Amino acid sequence: MPAIQLEHVLHRYGATVALRDLSLTVAEGEVFSLLGHNGAGKTTTVRIINGLLAPASGSVRVFGLSPLVDGAAVRRRTAVLTESPTLDDRLTARETLRAFAEMYDVAAQDVASRTDALLAEFGIAERADDRVGGFSRGMKQRLSLARALVHDPDLLFLDEPTAGLDPVATQQLHQSVRQMARGRGRTVVLCTHNLVEAQALSDRVAVLGDGALLALGTPGELARRMAPRLEVSLELDPAQLATATSVIGTLDGLTVSPERAGMLRVAGIARERIPELAARLVGAGVSLYRLEPHEPSLTDAYFALQHQGNGTGSGQ
Amino acid sequence: MNTRIIGAIVRKDLRVVRRSRALMTPLIVLPVLLMIVFPTVFTFLPRMMGGAREAFAEMFRNLPDPVKQQFGEFTEATWIHVVHTQLLAPLMLLVPFMVANVIAADGFAGERERKTLEPLLYTPATDAELFVAKLLAAWIPAVMIAFCGALVYAVIVNIVAWPVMQRVFFPNTTWVVMVLWMAPAFAALGLGGMLLVSLRVRGMQEATQLGGLFVLPVIALVVGEVRGAVLLGPWMAVAIGLLVWAIAAVLLAIGIKGFRRTTLVGKL
Numbered sequence: 001m002p003a004i005q006l007e008h009v010l011h012r013y014g015a016t017v018a019l020r021d022l023s024l025t026v027a028e029g030e031v032f033s034l035l036g037h038n039g040a041g042k043t044t045t046v047r048i049i050n051g052l053l054a055p056a057s058g059s060v061r062v063f064g065l066s067p068l069v070d071g072a073a074v075r076r077r078t079a080v081l082t083e084s085p086t087l088d089d090r091l092t093a094r095e096t097l098r099a100f101a102e103m104y105d106v107a108a109q110d111v112a113s114r115t116d117a118l119l120a121e122f123g124i125a126e127r128a129d130d131r132v133g134g135f136s137r138g139m140k141q142r143l144s145l146a147r148a149l150v151h152d153p154d155l156l157f158l159d160e161p162t163a164g165l166d167p168v169a170t171q172q173l174h175q176s177v178r179q180m181a182r183g184r185g186r187t188v189v190l191c192t193h194n195l196v197e198a199q200a201l202s203d204r205v206a207v208l209g210d211g212a213l214l215a216l217g218t219p220g221e222l223a224r225r226m227a228p229r230l231e232v233s234l235e236l237d238p239a240q241l242a243t244a245t246s247v248i249g250t251l252d253g254l255t256v257s258p259e260r261a262g263m264l265r266v267a268g269i270a271r272e273r274i275p276e277l278a279a280r281l282v283g284a285g286v287s288l289y290r291l292e293p294h295e296p297s298l299t300d301a302y303f304a305l306q307h308q309g310n311g312t313g314s315g316q
Numbered sequence: 317m318n319t320r321i322i323g324a325i326v327r328k329d330l331r332v333v334r335r336s337r338a339l340m341t342p343l344i345v346l347p348v349l350l351m352i353v354f355p356t357v358f359t360f361l362p363r364m365m366g367g368a369r370e371a372f373a374e375m376f377r378n379l380p381d382p383v384k385q386q387f388g389e390f391t392e393a394t395w396i397h398v399v400h401t402q403l404l405a406p407l408m409l410l411v412p413f414m415v416a417n418v419i420a421a422d423g424f425a426g427e428r429e430r431k432t433l434e435p436l437l438y439t440p441a442t443d444a445e446l447f448v449a450k451l452l453a454a455w456i457p458a459v460m461i462a463f464c465g466a467l468v469y470a471v472i473v474n475i476v477a478w479p480v481m482q483r484v485f486f487p488n489t490t491w492v493v494m495v496l497w498m499a500p501a502f503a504a505l506g507l508g509g510m511l512l513v514s515l516r517v518r519g520m521q522e523a524t525q526l527g528g529l530f531v532l533p534v535i536a537l538v539v540g541e542v543r544g545a546v547l548l549g550p551w552m553a554v555a556i557g558l559l560v561w562a563i564a565a566v567l568l569a570i571g572i573k574g575f576r577r578t579t580l581v582g583k584l
Contacts, residue, residue, distance in 0.1 A: 013582075052437055052581040071577070076440040086431045090335040091328070102324030103439040131335075147435070 001064050003028045003155050003187040004049055009058035011044055011211075018044045019055070019211045026189065026204075028154075031181045033190040033198040035302060036208035042191040043083075045208070046157050050078055062155065076104065079153035083160045083191075085140035089133030093124050093143050096132060097150050104151035118146040137164040145173065156180065159191040177201055199298040207305050214305050219298040226304040227296035231267045232274065234281070235290035238262040247284045251277065262289075317448065321441045325449035329423050330457065339422055343461070347411050351465040352472055354407065358399045359476045386547070396477045401488055405548060406537040408494065411465055412503035413534055416458035417527050420507050423450045424514030425523035434584055437577050447575045451507060451568070458503035466495040493553040501560040505530060508567025515574040518583065533560065 004026040011019040019041045026032045034042045047053040048060055051067030051074055060067055067074045087096060097115040106114055119125040122142040132140065141164050148156060158177070162170040178201065180186040192198050198205055199219040207214040207222070215222050236244055238261060248256045248266055251273070259265040269277060274293060281288050333339050376390040379398070388394060427433045436446065466487075473486045487495070509530030514523045537548075537556065548556075 047581060050438055052577050054578050072440040072442050075438060078438070080435075080438045082434055084431065086435050088328075088332055088430065088432045090332045095328075095331065099324050099328040100435070100439070103321050103436075103441060105318065105320060105440065108320075 001028070002026060002061070003030070003063060004032075004189070005059070005061040006045075006049075007059040009045075009048065009055045009060060011041075011048060011053060011055045017211055019048070022058070022208075022211070022213055024206055024213060024216060026187060028187050029181060029185045030203045031177060031188045031190065031201050033192060033202040033205040034208060035192065035195065035198055035205055035298075036214075037193075037306070039210075040208040041211040042208060043159065044211075046080060046159065046189070046191060050075055050080060050157075076151070077154040078157065079148040079151065079155075080157040081145055081148045081159060081161055083163065085137070085144040087132045087135075087140055087144060087147070090131060092129050092131055093119060093135075093146075094128040096143065097147060100147050101150045106151050114150060114152075118149060122146045138166055138169055141165055142169065145176075153186070155187045155189070157189045157191065160193065161190065162194065162197060174201060195297070195299040195302050205298065207302060209306070215301070219301075220295070222301040223296040223298055226301035229268045229270055230274075230296060231265060231294045232269055232277070233259055233290075233292040233294065234264045234266060234288065235262055235292075236264070236281070237287040237289075240286045243284060244281055244286045247280050247286065248277070251280065317445055318441070321439070322445050322449040322452065325436070325441065325446065326453045326456070329419070329450070329453035333419055333422055333453075333457075336422070339418055342418060343415055346414055347461055347465045350404075350407050350411055351469040354404055355400065355469055355473045356476050358404060359396055359473065361395075361399075392480050396473075396480060397485070400473050400477075400486055401490060402548065403538075405491060405494060406534065408462070408466065408469065409498055409502045409534050409537070410531065412458040412462035412499045413506040413531060415461050416454045416503040416506035417510050417530070418524070419454035419457060420450070420510035421514065421520055421523045421527055423453055424511060425517060426520040428514075428518070428580075428583060429520050431584070433580065437581060443576050446577075447572055450575075451511075454507050454510075455500075455503050458506065459500050462499040462503065463495065466491075466499070489550045490548055490553050493550050493557070494548075498553055498557040498560065501557045501564060502534065504564035504568070505533065505560050508564040508571060511571035511575070512567050515571060515579075515583075533563075 002025045004024070006025070007023050009019050009022040010017070022041070022045065034045060036042050044053065048055050049062055049067060051071035054068055062074045063077060065074050091099070094115060097118060098111055101111045101114055116125070116128075119128045122145065124139060124143055124146065127135070127139070132143065135143065141161075145158075145161065148158075161173055161177075165173060174197070177188055177190075181188050181203075188201075190198060190201060202219060204216065204218050205222060206216045215226065217225065234244065241258070241262070241264065244264060245256050248254055248264070253268050254277075255267045257265050257267075266277065271293070274291070278288060278291055333343075373390040376395065376398070377384070427436070441449070470487050470491075474481075474484050477485065506527070510523060510527040513526040517523050517526065
């Protein structure tokens with residue numbers, strides 16, 4: 001059974017269409033990213049999945065349950081880390097976790113141990129009894145994440161989870177996400193602008209634009225689909241740079257530029273033309289020491305999609 | 317209804333209120349003023365202003381006939397009786413009203429303003445459980461403060477009036493009905509009014525300003541008492557309490573319609 005199943009979901013805020021015919025499925029144990037610019041529909045999607053918003057039409061299922069009919073049962077299995085740390089400054093870290101553990105109906109005998117374990121895991125134990133108002137942005141973010149995990153959810157939504165975190169904390173969070181998904185079979189949905197993070201963590205990504213699904217697939221698939229031309233670094237005999245440049249110039253659609261001493265960078269080459277490039281260089285007597293293709297990234301795919309969306313004027 | 321979830325929300329809300337100086341100041345000052353300072357000062361007023369005794373007698377003579385008939389000629393004892401059972405009594409109702417009003421403003425509009433409402437909406441609490449929790453978080457302390465304040469009031473009045481009265485004269489039946497029946501009703505009124513306002517405004521400041529308008533029935537009662545239009549007896553207290561309960565019930569019934577996740581999330 002999929003963790004999330006959206007079919008033809010439509011949602012409007014007044015006259016503004018927030019989601020248009022959105023259909024996607026997220027499998028249990030998957031790390032899934034929702035990408036898109038501000039207002040693309042990521043937060044609306046999360047709210048609909050958790051039963052906070054009712055879609056105008058379409059079907060929503062979470063672990064087979066309807067969030068609008070079985071909202072409490074759905075939310076018992078989900079958790080949402082909102083973009084800004086929505087913590088009450090007047091509570092201490094421990095009080096925050098205990099209050100939410102009780103709200104999520106964690107067994108009474110487990111509340112204290114669960115709270116203590118999370119405080120330790122997220123490095124807040126020493127300040128557990130300090131009021132949250134005195135915490136740094138990073139500490140608040142860590143506490144928010146601990147709060148989201150207090151009931152050990154099966155499905156976790158992380159909205160910009162590393163915003164405000166230092167590199168060490170970011171790395172820890174990435175490890176936690178991997179551990180949750182790979183180690184414990186939890187499903188994680190990332191809503192992010194951080195394309196590098198999405199590429200590093202996600203099994204699949206969905207790119208939203210103006211409420212519509214622009215693309216869906218693994219980061220690699222999307223990159224190859226949306227950015228089919230690669231860049232290639234060539235390392236050659238430094239004395240033959242001019243020869244190599246002129247050979248490459250005879251190949252249609254390729255541009256070449258010096259990269260550093262003894263190296264050239266070739267842009268705009270399709271994957272299937274790489275052998276031809278190598279053959280032409282070797283055939284011209286160029287000593288080719290190394291040829292390194294650079295795979296297109298999710299970032300390349302994302303910008304290609306956005307560019308395509310702007311080009312059509314609809315984002316769809 | 318999951319009482320554990322409701323209890324957790326109530327405890328969290330009360331803890332948050334207890335730690336806010338801005339909220340606690342009026343919650344302490346108002347009961348102290350109305351239930352300790354006023355009864356003490358008003359008991360001693362004629363004695364403190366000895367030279368003005370005739371002025372107080374004149375004031376007493378100007379009271380409405382039903383009040384005068386009930387208490388007879390002006391003496392220090394009748395003054396104490398009138399002040400505590402008639403003039404100051406309705407003011408006590410301000411306490412549950414204001415306490416419920418202030419806590420509800422923080423629980424509804426304040427929580428939204430601080431952006432702490434969203435995580436609550438993501439919990440498994442149903443809309444009904446959230447609603448009940450928010451109501452109880454404001455209503456219970458309002459009623460408890462009213463009950464405790466009334467007890468303190470009664471003790472203080474009897475102590476400070478002892479030299480004149482030489483007996484335990486307070487509370488009377490009307491006062492008991494007011495405390496046990498009307499005070500919870502006025503707490504519900506403050507709550508219902510604030511709920512209705514909070515669902516329509518974005519900030520706590522707007523909510524407290526508009527929610528304060530629901531204090532007008534209390535003011536009307538005080539003015540009615542002073543002018544003799546209302547002579548508060550036990551049955552009158554029961555009737556007014558019933559009316560206030562009915563108004564509060566209507567306000568809460570309207571409020572509960574707007575208290576849905578799908579509505580609340582639109583105001584985040």
